[in-house]
Amino acid sequence: MPSSAHAYQAMLKLTEDTGKGPIYDLGSGWGTLVIRMAIKFPKRQVVGYELSLLPYLVSLSVKRLMKLENLNLYRKDFMKADLSAASVLVCYLYPGAMSELDHLIEERTQQTTPPSSVNRHDLKHQRCKPDFVISNNFALPSRVPESLIRLDDIYRSPVYRYDLSLPVKHTD
Numbered sequence: 001m002p003s004s005a006h007a008y009q010a011m012l013k014l015t016e017d018t019g020k021g022p023i024y025d026l027g028s029g030w031g032t033l034v035i036r037m038a039i040k041f042p043k044r045q046v047v048g049y050e051l052s053l054l055p056y057l058v059s060l061s062v063k064r065l066m067k068l069e070n071l072n073l074y075r076k077d078f079m080k081a082d083l084s085a086a087s088v089l090v091c092y093l094y095p096g097a098m099s100e101l102d103h104l105i106e107e108r109t110q111q112t113t114p115p116s117s118v119n120r121h122d123l124k125h126q127r128c129k130p131d132f133v134i135s136n137n138f139a140l141p142s143r144v145p146e147s148l149i150r151l152d153d154i155y156r157s158p159v160y161r162y163d164l165s166l167p168v169k170h171t172d
């Protein structure tokens with residue numbers, strides 16, 4: 001299910017003051033959000049990872065039709081992708097995936113193992129060092145958001161932004 005218009009507008013807004021670094025959509029679906037990100041931020045690199053074939057192909061066609069040179073789309077599991085260049089992670093996933101993402105970020109912030117003693121695959125994840133995570137509807141379970149927009153829908157759905165440059169304030 002793609003982000004609603006209210007949700008992608010909130011995510012675009014929350015991305016505005018996040019610097020100039022690459023934006024990664026983890027699970028880019030039909031391209032609803034990632035294409036708008038690429039249009040709104042033409043000077044930033046925008047990357048989308050999507051597992052499902054049909055949504056991926058549709059988003060790729062739109063990217064090509066619109067000649068969005070700053071957008072790269074991959075049919076790949078983002079958990080196995082190299083996220084090391086990402087400055088902003090945006091997502092609309094589900095609670096289990098948010099826990100996995102939380103662990104991924106936690107591991108890299110607490111990483112003490114010297115790079116020489118870990119394999120290549122692990123190294124990619126250790127270098128996953130985003131400045132921000134922006135998530136539609138689902139929270140990172142162990143972190144406190146620095147910004148939150150409540151959507152004007154019947155559920156008052158939340159869109160969270162986490163600034164990972166701030167000291168960690170774990171939830172209880």
Ligand SMILES: C[S@@+](CC[C@H](N)C(=O)[O-])C[C@H]1O[C@@H](n2cnc3c(N)ncnc32)[C@H](O)[C@@H]1O
Nearest residue numbers: 001002003027028029032033050051077078092
């Ligand atoms: C709710 S949709 C959100 C799509 C888009 N980000 C948006 O906001 O409109 C979530 C998408 O994530 C994809 N997805 C879930 N887990 C994934 C994974 N590990 N790697 C790549 N894509 C994944 C699903 O196939 C689905 O298309």
